[in-house]
Amino acid sequence: MQPIKIAPSILSADFARLGEEVRAIDSAGADWIHVDVMDGHFVPNLTIGPMVVKALRPHSAKPFDVHLMVSPADALVEAFAEAGADILSVHPEAGPHLHRTLMRIRALGKKAGVVLNPATPLACLDHVMDLLDLVLVMSVNPGFGGQSFLESALPKIAAIRRRIDASGKAIELEVDGGVDAGNAASVVAAGATVLVAGTASFKGGAESYAANIAALKARP
Ligand code: DX5
Numbered sequence: 001m002q003p004i005k006i007a008p009s010i011l012s013a014d015f016a017r018l019g020e021e022v023r024a025i026d027s028a029g030a031d032w033i034h035v036d037v038m039d040g041h042f043v044p045n046l047t048i049g050p051m052v053v054k055a056l057r058p059h060s061a062k063p064f065d066v067h068l069m070v071s072p073a074d075a076l077v078e079a080f081a082e083a084g085a086d087i088l089s090v091h092p093e094a095g096p097h098l099h100r101t102l103m104r105i106r107a108l109g110k111k112a113g114v115v116l117n118p119a120t121p122l123a124c125l126d127h128v129m130d131l132l133d134l135v136l137v138m139s140v141n142p143g144f145g146g147q148s149f150l151e152s153a154l155p156k157i158a159a160i161r162r163r164i165d166a167s168g169k170a171i172e173l174e175v176d177g178g179v180d181a182g183n184a185a186s187v188v189a190a191g192a193t194v195l196v197a198g199t200a201s202f203k204g205g206a207e208s209y210a211a212n213i214a215a216l217k218a219r220p
């Protein structure tokens with residue numbers, strides 16, 4: 001079985017104890033730490049800024065996978081890179097110039113990703129494949145944790161898998177939203193290599209985290 005990575009979203013962590021939560025989820029087996037950045041404008045919620053990422057950085061050596069739900073993104077890319085992000089992913093709709101934003105992320109020495117909302121067509125990948133380290137497929141509409149997985153994401157993941165394979169490039173395929181131990185197997189079967197999981201990682205308190213991550217990786 002192909003090993004997959006689990007990227008717990010700290011959106012579902014206890015924000016009053018974020019450093020402790022990051023340490024706990026790291027030692028429970030998280031592969032990446034997924035950070036959901038929301039601006040109250042591109043998405044209807046307001047979350048984490050670069051200062052928080054900087055404060056969390058010493059609490060884990062795992063890659064910080066920063067999902068930017070901000071518009072425009074360019075002005076914040078450098079601040080998150082300096083704060084300690086390893087991967088920076090942007091939505092094409094956040095604009096105005098996706099190609100420029102990806103170039104900027106790469107120029108900062110970071111990995112670059114594009115995020116596809118449920119209604120975003122694959123065509124937005126057409127002219128940027130060479131600049132990508134990651135494609136992130138949303139399986140919910142962005143803005144909140146705890147939503148139900150949209151089944152329409154599965155054929156989309158499979159279609160992107162075919163594109164990545166045809167490109168011959170080592171591009172990760174990450175899926176975000178409503179992923180749990182019950183649907184992880186079908187998400188991976190469709191072609192995902194990284195699973196974001198907020199609710200499913202952080203449920204039950206710190207003593208459950210290792211079992212939660214193991215359940216996501218087990219895919220019975
Ligand atoms: C939604 C975020 C997701 C979300 C995942 O906008 O991008 O990362 O927090 O949370 P769950 O796993 O609870 O759907």
Ligand code: ZN
Pocket residue numbers: 009034035036067176196
């Ligand atoms: Zn996310």
